[in-house]
Amino acid sequence: xxxxxxxxxxxxxxxxxxxxxxxxxxxxxxxxxxxxxxxxxxxxxxxxxxxxxxxxxxxxxxxxxxxxxxxxxxxxxxxxxxxxxxxxxxxxxxxxxxxxxxxxxxxxxxxxxxxxxxxxxxxxxxxxxxxxxxxxxxxxxxxxxxxxxxxxxxxxxxxxxxxxxxxxxxxxxxxxxxxxxxxxxxxxxxxxxxxxxxxxxxxxxxxxxxxxxxxxxxxxxxxxxxxxxxxxxxxxxxxxxxxxxxxxxxxxxxxxxxxxxxxxxxxxxxxxxxxxxxxxxxxxxxxxxxxxxxxxxxxxxxxxxxxxxxxxxxxxxxxxxxxxxxxxxxxxxxxxxxxxxxxxxxxxxxxxxxxxxxxxx
Amino acid sequence: xxxxxxxxxxxxxxxxxxxxxxxxxxxxxxxxxxxxxxxxxxxxxxxxxxxxxxxxxxxxxxxxxxxxxxxxxxxxxxxxxxxxxxxxxxxxxxxxxxxxxxxxxxxxxxxxxxxxxxxxxxxxxxxxxxxxxxxxxxxxxxxxxxxxxxxxxxxxxxxxxxxxxxxxxxxxxxxxxxxxxxxxxxxxxxxxxxxxxxxxxxxxxxxxxxxxxxxxxxxxxxxxxxxxxxxxxxxxxxxxxxxxxxxxxxxxxxxxxxxxxxxxxxxxxxxxxxxxx
Amino acid sequence: xxxxxxxxxxxxxxxxxxxxxxxxxxxxxxxxxxxxxxxxxxxxxxxxxxxxxxxxxxxxxxxxxxxxxxxxxxxxxxxxxxxxxxxxxxxxxxxxxxxxxxxxxxxxxxxxxxxxxxxxxxxxxxxxxxxxxxxxxxxxxxxxxxxxxxxxxxxxxxxxxxxxxxxxxxxxxxxxxxxxxxxxxxxxxxxxxxxxxxxxxxxxxxxxxxxxxxxxxxxxxxxxxxxxxxxxxxxxxxxxxxxxxxxxxxxxxxxxxx
Numbered sequence: 001x002x003x004x005x006x007x008x009x010x011x012x013x014x015x016x017x018x019x020x021x022x023x024x025x026x027x028x029x030x031x032x033x034x035x036x037x038x039x040x041x042x043x044x045x046x047x048x049x050x051x052x053x054x055x056x057x058x059x060x061x062x063x064x065x066x067x068x069x070x071x072x073x074x075x076x077x078x079x080x081x082x083x084x085x086x087x088x089x090x091x092x093x094x095x096x097x098x099x100x101x102x103x104x105x106x107x108x109x110x111x112x113x114x115x116x117x118x119x120x121x122x123x124x125x126x127x128x129x130x131x132x133x134x135x136x137x138x139x140x141x142x143x144x145x146x147x148x149x150x151x152x153x154x155x156x157x158x159x160x161x162x163x164x165x166x167x168x169x170x171x172x173x174x175x176x177x178x179x180x181x182x183x184x185x186x187x188x189x190x191x192x193x194x195x196x197x198x199x200x201x202x203x204x205x206x207x208x209x210x211x212x213x214x215x216x217x218x219x220x221x222x223x224x225x226x227x228x229x230x231x232x233x234x235x236x237x238x239x240x241x242x243x244x245x246x247x248x249x250x251x252x253x254x255x256x257x258x259x260x261x262x263x264x265x266x267x268x269x270x271x272x273x274x275x276x277x278x279x280x281x282x283x284x285x286x287x288x289x290x291x292x293x294x295x296x297x298x299x300x301x302x303x304x305x306x307x308x309x310x311x312x313x314x315x316x317x318x319x320x321x322x323x324x325x326x327x328x329x330x331x332x333x334x335x336x337x338x339x340x341x342x343x344x345x346x347x348x349x350x351x352x353x354x355x356x357x358x359x360x361x
Numbered sequence: 362x363x364x365x366x367x368x369x370x371x372x373x374x375x376x377x378x379x380x381x382x383x384x385x386x387x388x389x390x391x392x393x394x395x396x397x398x399x400x401x402x403x404x405x406x407x408x409x410x411x412x413x414x415x416x417x418x419x420x421x422x423x424x425x426x427x428x429x430x431x432x433x434x435x436x437x438x439x440x441x442x443x444x445x446x447x448x449x450x451x452x453x454x455x456x457x458x459x460x461x462x463x464x465x466x467x468x469x470x471x472x473x474x475x476x477x478x479x480x481x482x483x484x485x486x487x488x489x490x491x492x493x494x495x496x497x498x499x500x501x502x503x504x505x506x507x508x509x510x511x512x513x514x515x516x517x518x519x520x521x522x523x524x525x526x527x528x529x530x531x532x533x534x535x536x537x538x539x540x541x542x543x544x545x546x547x548x549x550x551x552x553x554x555x556x557x558x559x560x561x562x563x564x565x566x567x568x569x570x571x572x573x574x575x576x577x578x579x580x581x582x583x584x585x586x587x588x589x590x591x592x593x594x595x596x597x598x599x600x601x602x603x604x605x606x607x608x609x610x611x612x613x614x615x616x617x618x619x620x621x622x623x624x625x626x627x628x629x630x631x632x633x634x635x636x637x638x
Numbered sequence: 639x640x641x642x643x644x645x646x647x648x649x650x651x652x653x654x655x656x657x658x659x660x661x662x663x664x665x666x667x668x669x670x671x672x673x674x675x676x677x678x679x680x681x682x683x684x685x686x687x688x689x690x691x692x693x694x695x696x697x698x699x700x701x702x703x704x705x706x707x708x709x710x711x712x713x714x715x716x717x718x719x720x721x722x723x724x725x726x727x728x729x730x731x732x733x734x735x736x737x738x739x740x741x742x743x744x745x746x747x748x749x750x751x752x753x754x755x756x757x758x759x760x761x762x763x764x765x766x767x768x769x770x771x772x773x774x775x776x777x778x779x780x781x782x783x784x785x786x787x788x789x790x791x792x793x794x795x796x797x798x799x800x801x802x803x804x805x806x807x808x809x810x811x812x813x814x815x816x817x818x819x820x821x822x823x824x825x826x827x828x829x830x831x832x833x834x835x836x837x838x839x840x841x842x843x844x845x846x847x848x849x850x851x852x853x854x855x856x857x858x859x860x861x862x863x864x865x866x867x868x869x870x871x872x873x874x875x876x877x878x879x880x881x882x883x884x885x886x887x888x889x890x891x892x893x894x895x896x
Binding site: 371374375379380397441444464465472473474477478480481486522550596600609619 | 659728774860
């Protein structure tokens with residue numbers, strides 16, 4: 001039985017323009033699940049519905065098989081970490097963390113012990129008397145985490161918790177959150193728009209777009225095998241072209257690449273594609289390489305420019321089927337703008353996606 | 362701002378009580394005033410009160426004088442405030458805070474006290490006359506009180522802070538970089554001021570002008586002390602009609618004309634601000 | 639960018655703004671009752687005269703009561719409005735804002751006149767009630783504006799945080815929002831108090847027999863007497879304002895709300 005269940009949730013801010021439509025999701029006990037998507041995709045709405053700040057038009061939210069849908073937010077037993085941290089500016093770190101326990105009328109002695117323990121876990125036991133304004137961004141984030149977890153909530157919700165931190169701190173805090181979550185074994189819903197963050201921290205990832213789930217799966221499966229054009233785009237597949245299917249086997253299909261056939265994996269939401277259908281093909285910049293001069297087989301192109309990225313050089317290559325961005329080791333042979341090259345594919349890492357309902361011949 | 366569905370009830374609960382109070386205790390008396398202005402003693406509804414107001418030379422002169430003095434005061438305030446506000450906006454924060462509190466101080470002192478000073482300065486035996494007499498520029502004391510000059514001086518002193526404050530806050534938002542960019546592109550100081558600072562602070566100027574002008578054309582204390590019955594403005598005319606002539610109908614007409622004038626100026630200058638955005 | 643002639647403009651501005659205060663100050667200590675300039679001699683008689691003039695003492699108490707009462711009422715009623723305007727977006731918010739800022743747009747003298755006719759002459763209300771209504775109405779816009787400004791400085795999500803931790807909406811407001819609005823409320827209070835205490839136009843028509851505010855009684859005193867008593871009283875009021883405003887500025891940063 002899943003720990004948190006969302007059934008057919010529908011939320012609209014304006015009439016007949018649902019932000020979430022028939023949205024369903026199960027989260028297992030102790031799992032960290034990320035809701036990933038661009039702004040306006042409904043991920044924060046989902047989170048705020050679970051927290052109880054949004055009363056859905058339809059649907060159900062269950063925790064431990066108990067119906068939470070009509071419960072007001074202050075009686076839900078849910079820990080919430082806000083993007084802005086939302087610390088209470090007039091209270092000390094200790095009193096911020098103690099707030100939820102005081103609302104639960106926990107005895108004073110126990111409050112003291114639990115707050116001290118929670119602050120120790122996030123490494124802030126020396127800061128109990130400070131005010132939020134006297135803390136750095138990372139420290140404020142830790143206070144917010146301690147405040148949300150000290151009440152031992154059923155479910156922990158994090159809303160873009162790292163977006164106000166600088167890049168280096170973000171990586172540290174990511175690990176810290178993951179460590180704390182696993183230590184407490186707490187069921188967690190994590191909202192982010194950053195795919196790297198979602199990949200690194202989650203047990204499972206839900207990619208959302210326009211109030212609907214595009215794909216759900218482990219970080220590895222989503223990274224390697226996007227099921228829709230949207231997910232492929234969002235997962236950072238740099239290159240994209242359109243080609244006719246030459247032949248279809250069971251799990252693979254063949255398309256033409258500069259006169260040579262290449263074999264690709266495919267994904268379709270509408271059954272097996274037919275010969276002659278157009279496939280949307282995606283690949284990453286590091287899943288192809290460049291060879292000098294035109295080769296007998298493979299796609300020929302011309303280097304337009306290159307940019308330096310430390311260990312790698314990124315080339316922009318113009319071919320007859322479009323421009324591609326290709327990463328090469330900077331130690332390998334260097335091509336100057338204007339040079340003729342052949343684009344050598346690694347098709348086992350490429351993917352063909354079909355989104356048309358009627359694959360046309 | 363947080364978006365929440367189903368919030369209408371909460372909003373109504375929060376706003377309704379005060380809203381009703383304002384309607385009953387503020388809007389209703391004004392509606393009554395409006396109705397008074399169209400119901401003369403003889404009874405019936407008529408706009409003759411307004412026609413009389415603009416036809417009678419006395420009230421027309423008062424109205425035009427009020428507008429004229431308002432414009433003059435606004436103009437003087439702009440000229441006095443613009444360069445000074447620029448200096449203030451470019452100052453280190455601590456010194457600026459101190460100087461700004463000196464600008465706010467007069468605003469927080471009652472108008473009677475502030476206008477009283479002008480009696481000492483401009484009176485028959487006041488500062489200016491004593492100086493003129495001792496320098497033998499004049500042989501007899503000059504009459505300054507009950508002149509337009511006195512009213513303009515008093516109003517300017519009264520409303521100057523209302524021009525300085527919005528100008529300074531508008532100019533604070535102009536980054537130093539922009540001014541340096543203008544200089545690096547070949548503009549001299551005056552050109553930079555006129556072509557960069559002035560347009561970028563025009564919002565503050567329009568707001569300040571609105572406040573100073575509407576303040577000047579409706580102020581009572583200054584024209585009452587420095588203009589008296591000899592040099593009436595709209596506000597002192599209203600008082601005279603209501604208390605001395607005791608013609609509530611005519612007084613209501615004056616009052617409504619004052620409201621309409623203020624609203625028109627506010628609307629006009631607000632449109633000006635919107636157009637610029 | 640700042641050139642010398644601009645500094646000269648600063649000197650002129652401050653001379654003009656503050657010069658009259660210097661003159662009032664000097665006149666209030668001068669021994670000569672006709673206030674010829676420069677003042678001759680030194681005396682504190684005029685200050686004594688202020689306290690001996692019952693007209694001033696009585697109206698001072700009325701102004702004080704009126705300012706306290708109308709400020710508090712306008713704050714209590716303005717706070718929920720400010721909260722709704724800052725925390726929610728709704729279709730009628732433009733209308734609400736306009737209605738609550740209307741008392742600034744209508745000339746004070748006209749407000750006083752309209753209220754005299756409606757409440758006192760037509761409704762036979764006591765003079766003090768009329769004054770109270772008038773002052774509360776003109777303070778509304780300030781209360782709503784200053785409290786809105788202080789609410790805007792507070793992260794709206796702190797309330798949700800309190801609720802997610804188990805507080806209901808009302809407790810969340812009392813425990814988390816209100817303590818963080820103290821400075822804003824205090825600033826609104828000082829501003830409202832001063833505005834009411836100094837007001838002439840609204841009080842002018844609404845003052846009645848025996849019930850007159852201090853500025854209005856200063857004005858009527860000046861119609862009959864021209865001596866340094868008013869200067870002495872003005873000096874006292876300026877001193878009072880300076881202390882009040884400087885304290886408020888030091889403690890609350892008042893100027894950010896004006």
